[in-house]
Amino acid sequence: MNDDNRSIRVLLAKVGLDGHDRGVKIVARALRDAGMDVIYSGLHRTPEEVATAAMQEDVDILGVSILSGAHMTVIPKIMARLREESADDIIVTAGGVIPDEDIDKLHELGVQKILLQDTPPDEIVSSFRALVEARGER
Amino acid sequence: MPKPTPSLELVPQARAGNRRAMARLISRAEAGDDECRPALAELYRHSGRAHVVGITGVPGSGKSTLVQKLAQDIRASGRTVGVIAIDPSSPYSGGSILGDRVRMSELAADAGAFIRSMATRGTLGGLARASLDAVDILDAGGYDVILIETVGVGQDEVDIVKAGHTTVVVSAPGLGDDIQAIKAGVLEIADIHVVSKADRPDANRTVTELKGMLSMDLQPGADIWRCPVIATSVEPKSGIDDLLGAIDRHREHLASTGEIEQRRRQIAGNRIIKIAEEIVREDFERRRHGQFDDLLERVTGRRTDPYAAAVALLSALRENISHEQA
Ligand SMILES: Nc1nc2c(ncn2[C@@H]2O[C@H](COP(=O)(O)OP(=O)(O)OP(=O)(O)O)[C@@H](O)[C@H]2O)c(=O)[nH]1
Ligand SMILES: [Mg+2]
Numbered sequence: 117m118n119d120d121n122r123s124i125r126v127l128l129a130k131v132g133l134d135g136h137d138r139g140v141k142i143v144a145r146a147l148r149d150a151g152m153d154v155i156y157s158g159l160h161r162t163p164e165e166v167a168t169a170a171m172q173e174d175v176d177i178l179g180v181s182i183l184s185g186a187h188m189t190v191i192p193k194i195m196a197r198l199r200e201e202s203a204d205d206i207i208v209t210a211g212g213v214i215p216d217e218d219i220d221k222l223h224e225l226g227v228q229k230i231l232l233q234d235t236p237p238d239e240i241v242s243s244f245r246a247l248v249e250a251r252g253e254r
Numbered sequence: 255m256p257k258p259t260p261s262l263e264l265v266p267q268a269r270a271g272n273r274r275a276m277a278r279l280i281s282r283a284e285a286g287d288d289e290c291r292p293a294l295a296e297l298y299r300h301s302g303r304a305h306v307v308g309i310t311g312v313p314g315s316g317k318s319t320l321v322q323k324l325a326q327d328i329r330a331s332g333r334t335v336g337v338i339a340i341d342p343s344s345p346y347s348g349g350s351i352l353g354d355r356v357r358m359s360e361l362a363a364d365a366g367a368f369i370r371s372m373a374t375r376g377t378l379g380g381l382a383r384a385s386l387d388a389v390d391i392l393d394a395g396g397y398d399v400i401l402i403e404t405v406g407v408g409q410d411e412v413d414i415v416k417a418g419h420t421t422v423v424v425s426a427p428g429l430g431d432d433i434q435a436i437k438a439g440v441l442e443i444a445d446i447h448v449v450s451k452a453d454r455p456d457a458n459r460t461v462t463e464l465k466g467m468l469s470m471d472l473q474p475g476a477d478i479w480r481c482p483v484i485a486t487s488v489e490p491k492s493g494i495d496d497l498l499g500a501i502d503r504h505r506e507h508l509a510s511t512g513e514i515e516q517r518r519r520q521i522a523g524n525r526i527i528k529i530a531e532e533i534v535r536e537d538f539e540r541r542r543h544g545q546f547d548d549l550l551e552r553v554t555g556r557r558t559d560p561y562a563a564a565v566a567l568l569s570a571l572r573e574n575i576s577h578e579q580a
Contacts, residue, residue, distance in 0.1 A: 151347045151348045153349060153371075154351045156353060161362065164363060169355065172273060172368055172370055173355075174277040174280065174281045203277075
């Protein structure tokens with residue numbers, strides 16, 4: 117029994133009103149094809165639901181996709197709930213449409229990586245691997 | 255980088271109902287970490303209180319949708335509920351998209367419900383071990399009812415639903431004319447049959463066929479559990495209360511007839527044997543190197559035969575083991 121059984125677990129989450137999940141589904145397939153276990157939240161989840169699901173599923177990475185521009189209200193709520201659930205060791209990434217001026221603010225909130233809408237799936241795979249490696253054992 | 259919390263330190267937290275501690279322990283159990291074995295052993299000693307319900311049925315039969323509604327009814331009856339949803343992994347990459355949770359989103363914000371998705375990857379037999387470890391963890395963590403959803407194909411998955419106290423088999427109308435439970439070889443293991451999607455016009459036929467099937471082996475006797483066939487639909491919601499009623503009646507039946515003791519023995523026995531087989535298999539994988547390549551050469555060159563080679567391999571392994579133990 118060894119580490120071979122361990123694969124990276126990811127929760128891909130759609131928060132709020134926007135109803136597009138084509139992009140997320142493409143990313144989900146790319147991650148699966150790279151050997152990861154991907155859980156998809158479904159559309160229209162609340163920040164609290166997403167953080168609780170990430171805690172229960174004990175994912176390595178919570179990838180939040182936001183196209184609606186609501187990231188500055190959504191992300192702080194997610195981070196707060198993760199802290200409440202003592203699950204702030206979970207890596208949070210944000211993807212979708214995010215204006216330049218918010219990128220630093222999101223990093224300050226604890227978002228470890230921002231993957232804008234046109235990031236190729238391969239690059240998402242490799243940055244997820246790098247993030248988990250950098251975190252180390254937990 | 256903070257050091258990982260030792261699993262044994264998570265045990266008291268898990269037993270006090272801390273969901274984060276349970277979630278971490280499930281991951282370690284899934285990874286097969288030796289480090290967490292003593293913690294799981296401790297939790298096992300404190301489990302055995304929950305009612306465990308296995309739910310199986312062919313892909314797309316409506317299991318996840320049903321689990322969500324059932325779980326909500328369990329919550330409404332004042333009980334807490336844990337859900338373990340098992341989804342197949344891709345045979346190509348080993349990765350998976352675990353989609354069951356999408357259908358359970360109405361439970362997401364409920365502190366009395368815990369949902370965990372699991373992939374089928376891993377060594378043969380490993381899935382059953384890991385998912386039953388997860389059941390123990392949720393059980394010791396105080397969840398009253400634990401639902402395990404799994405697609406009813408493959409021995410491993412059948413072993414998992416059989417590890418429930420109550421087994422529910424879901425068939426849907428219109429998924430082919432055969433009774434799906436027979437096709438999947440799970441007719442006999444059902445304590446309760448569900449025909450899902452009862453809002454569809456062809457559901458009645460499936461109900462009638464199943465009932466006909468079951469009436470063939472009806473034995474008389476007051477103590478005999480008669481497997482009910484329950485039609486359920488989600489929209490409009492119907493039959494879910496009957497299903498929960500049947501699950502509760504089955505639990506009472508097991509208790510009042512003393513059958514529960516038999517089931518517990520059977521479940522424990524299966525688990526011991528499965529784990530022993532897994533250990534032997536892993537041991538074999540680890541040790542066979544060395545002799546194996548040489549034997550392979552000889553079998554390929556037809557200087558010996560596969561049976562003789564297997565016997566030779568095993569006796570070499572046994573010798574190795576007894577040297578190690580000496
Ligand atoms: N008409 C009708 N459709 C339903 C009902 N329950 C589920 N479905 C539909 O059946 C499909 C499969 O439902 P799921 O709950 O995902 O089925 P499942 O058995 O969990 O599927 P897998 O996990 O993929 O094996 C979905 O499109 C559901 O919307 C129902 O009561 N009536
Ligand atoms: Mg399902």
